[in-house]
Each structure stands twice: as structure tokens, then as C-alpha cells.
Amino acid sequence: MVLCNADDxxxxxxxYLDVALAEHMAGVVIFPASVTETDVTALLDRGVPVVAVDRxxxxxxxxxxxxxxxxxxxxxxxHLLDEGYRRIACITGSRGSAAAMERLRGFLRAHREGxxxxxxxxxxxxxxxxxxxxxxxxxxxxxxxxxxxxLVTNNLxxxxxxxxxxxxxxxxxxxGLASFGDTHWSHLVEPAxxxxxxxxxxxxxxxxxxxxxxxxAPDTAPQRLILPTRLEVRGSSRxxxxxxxxxxxxxxxxxxxxxxxxxxxxxxxxxxAAADSATAAGSAAR
Numbered sequence: 001m002v003l004c005n006a007d008d009x010x011x012x013x014x015x016y017l018d019v020a021l022a023e024h025m026a027g028v029v030i031f032p033a034s035v036t037e038t039d040v041t042a043l044l045d046r047g048v049p050v051v052a053v054d055r056x057x058x059x060x061x062x063x064x065x066x067x068x069x070x071x072x073x074x075x076x077x078x079h080l081l082d083e084g085y086r087r088i089a090c091i092t093g094s095r096g097s098a099a100a101m102e103r104l105r106g107f108l109r110a111h112r113e114g115x116x117x118x119x120x121x122x123x124x125x126x127x128x129x130x131x132x133x134x135x136x137x138x139x140x141x142x143x144x145x146x147x148x149x150x151l152v153t154n155n156l157x158x159x160x161x162x163x164x165x166x167x168x169x170x171x172x173x174x175x176g177l178a179s180f181g182d183t184h185w186s187h188l189v190e191p192a193x194x195x196x197x198x199x200x201x202x203x204x205x206x207x208x209x210x211x212x213x214x215x216x217a218p219d220t221a222p223q224r225l226i227l228p229t230r231l232e233v234r235g236s237s238r239x240x241x242x243x244x245x246x247x248x249x250x251x252x253x254x255x256x257x258x259x260x261x262x263x264x265x266x267x268x269x270x271x272x273a274a275a276d277s278a279t280a281a282g283s284a285a286r
Contacts, residue, residue, distance in 0.1 A: 008128075010037040021046060027211045029204075032057045035098050049214035051207045055098045056224070063210040065203050065225045069099050069180075072196040072229035073106030076151050076178040079194070079231060081110065083239040085149035085176045089122040091136040091161060092153040097128070103153040103180060122147060126157055133157025137164035149176030149237070155183045155195070162189065172236035182232065191235025199227045 002025070006013035013033040020028050021042055027049045032038035038057040040050045049063075056064040073090075080088050090107045093100030104123065111121050124140055126132030133152060137160065140147055152158040158179035165171060171191075178194040179186075186193045206225050214220075 006033050008033045010034050013038060017043065020048070027051075027215060029053060029207045029211060030057075031055075034096065036096065047218070049211055049218065051210045051214065053203060053207050061222045063207075063214060063223050065206045065210065065227065066099075067198045067203065068226050068229050069102035070106040070109070072180065072198070072231070073103040073151065073153065074110045075106075075229070075231045076180075076194070076196050077107045077110035078113075079233060080149045080151065080176050080178060080237055083149075083173075083176060083237060085239065087119040087122075087145065087148045088151065088176075089124065089140050089147035089149070090151045090153065091124045091126055091133055091140070091157055093128045094125055100125075100128070100153060107151055119145065128154050128156060130156050130160040130163075133160030134164045135160070137161040138167075141165075141168055141170075147175070149178075152177070152179045155179055155181040155186075158193065159185075162193075173238050176239065177236040186232075186234070189236075191238075194234045194237040195232050197230040197232050199229070202227050 002020075002023070004016040004019075006016055010033045013030075017028075017030075017040065025048060028040070028043055029051050030038070030040065031053045032055050035055050035058055039059040040057060040062065041059050043050050044060055044062070050060075052062055052064045054066055056062065077088060077090075088107075088111070090104060092104045092107075095101065107123075108121065122140060122143065124136035126136040133156065136157065137150065140150065141164065150161060152161050158177070158181075161177065161179075165175065165177075172193075173191060178196070180196045180198065182195045182197045186195050206227065210223060210225070
């Protein structure tokens with residue numbers, strides 16, 4: 001087994017794919033750096049089975065395993081609305097990221113449902129890194145009417161968002177905060193961070209199983225597995241002031257059936273345009 005980290009860099013990823021070809025790897029599980037730039041056709045032409053995790057490259061139709069990003073974001077946003085937050089913003093990745101657009105779709109869908117009065121949701125696009133989350137949160141806080149809650153669509157940006165809040169003398173749940181992806185520090189911050197848990201172990205196991213199946217039956221149609229996420233509700237999103245929030249509540253999301261472009265610092269976008277981008281990106285991914 002060989003592990004490679006391309007750090008979402010298509011050029012570095014291409015070098016590792018060349019190594020996989022040169023070393024005659026029996027199979028490849030890939031987390032594509034970009035849906036548009038990742039190219040696995042050379043591997044497939046040599047008969048090397050390839051399984052994609054989290055996003056599917058456009059270069060070829062291959063087996064893919066993803067988390068249910070849209071319903072995970074929907075569950076987190078509905079929770080914030082149920083807690084009484086009404087000016088909810090979303091910090092998501094670039095428009096070139098399929099996962100970012102799926103999570104944005106869930107966020108916007110939750111806003112379209114229900115009867116409670118609320119403000120038009122704001123969307124900030126960042127780069128899935130700490131610095132991007134920090135800048136995006138500061139941009140949102142500088143609005144004439146800043147949000148009273150924020151959904152952050154990955155844990156690195158959530159770290160930056162928390163740093164921005166602390167720099168302003170703010171802390172959850174005074175401004176509600178929920179994030180995608182559990183981390184080792186989710187329980188260490190005070191209050192603990194509400195997160196959408198992604199089934200990392202199950203995704204890895206499913207990818208390995210698909211790879212073995214593809215080796216045994218190379219001519220079968222590609223499969224796309226979408227695994228459910230789980231909302232872990234903690235103190236950062238509980239509106240009621242409570243110095244000792246109750247244990248995390250687990251809520252299963254439903255399973256829906258059938259990257260990233262150039263580095264982009266946070267920019268605010270109107271949700272109507274974001275919805276169009278999310279729909280287009282979701283259609284392309286499928």
C-alpha cells in the first residue's frame with residue numbers, strides 16, 4: 001500500500017498518478033484534487049481500477065463514494081432554525097468544488113422550507129482552509145446586518161471562523177455555529193462545537209470494497225454510493241444560555257440516491273446566484 005497526499009494540488013496529484021502507473025499499482029483510491037483537472041484515463045487505459053472518494057472527476061465515469069453532503073447541511077441548518085436563529089449565513093468552499101455546492105444546496109433548501117420569518121441567507125465563498133474561514137467570518141460580521149448563526153462547511157474553515165469570532169469578542173451560542181466534520185478539538189472548545197459527522201471509516205471501507213469488486217468485474221457499470229451523515233448537536237448552536245449543555249444529540253440524515261478550482265479568498269455572494277451555481281454543480285457531479 002502506498003499513501004500520497006496531493007494537498008488538493010492537481011500538479012502534485014498528476015505526479016503521484018504517474019508514479020502509480022510506473023509502479024504498476026493494482027488499484028487506486030483517489031480523493032480528486034479537482035473535478036475538472038484530475039485525469040485518471042491513463043490508469044483506466046492500462047486496466048488499473050480507480051475509485052473516487054468525495055467527488056467524481058469529469059475525465060471518466062468511475063466508482064465513487066461520497067457522504068450525503070446535501071442532507072447533512074440541510075439537517076444542520078434546520079437545527080439552527082429550530083433553535084430560533086433567523087439570520088443564518090453559510091461559509092462554503094469555492095464554486096468549483098462539488099462538495100461545497102452540495103452542502104450549499106442543503107443550506108438553501110432548509111431556508112426555503114418552513115413558515116418562520118427569516119432574513120435572506122448570506123453565502124461566503126472561501127477556500128476550505130483556516131485563513132479562508134477567518135476572512136469569510138470577518139466579512140460576514142462586517143455586514144450592516146450580520147448573521148446570528150453560521151454554518152461552516154468544513155472544520156478547517158470552522159477553526160478560522162472561531163478565531164474571527166474571538167477577535168471580535170464574540171462566542172457561541174450568542175452567535176450560533178455549526179460545522180462539517182468532527183475533529184479532535186470539537187469537544188475541547190467551550191462551548192463544544194456542533195458538527196455534521198461524516199462516516200470516514202465507512203467511506204474508506206466502501207471504497208476498498210468497490211475497488212476489489214472492480215478488479216473482479218471490470219466491465220460492470222460504475223456505482224455511486226452516498227453514505228448518511230449524522231448531526232452532533234452541542235453547545236455552540238444551543239440558543240438557550242446554559243453553562244453545561246446536555247450531551248450531543250445524534251440525528252441521522254436521510255440518504256439521497258440517484259476540486260477545487262483556483263485558490264479563492266472569501267467573497268460574499270447573493271443566495272439566488274449561489275443556488276444557480278449549486279444546482280449546476282450538482283447536476284455536473286451526477
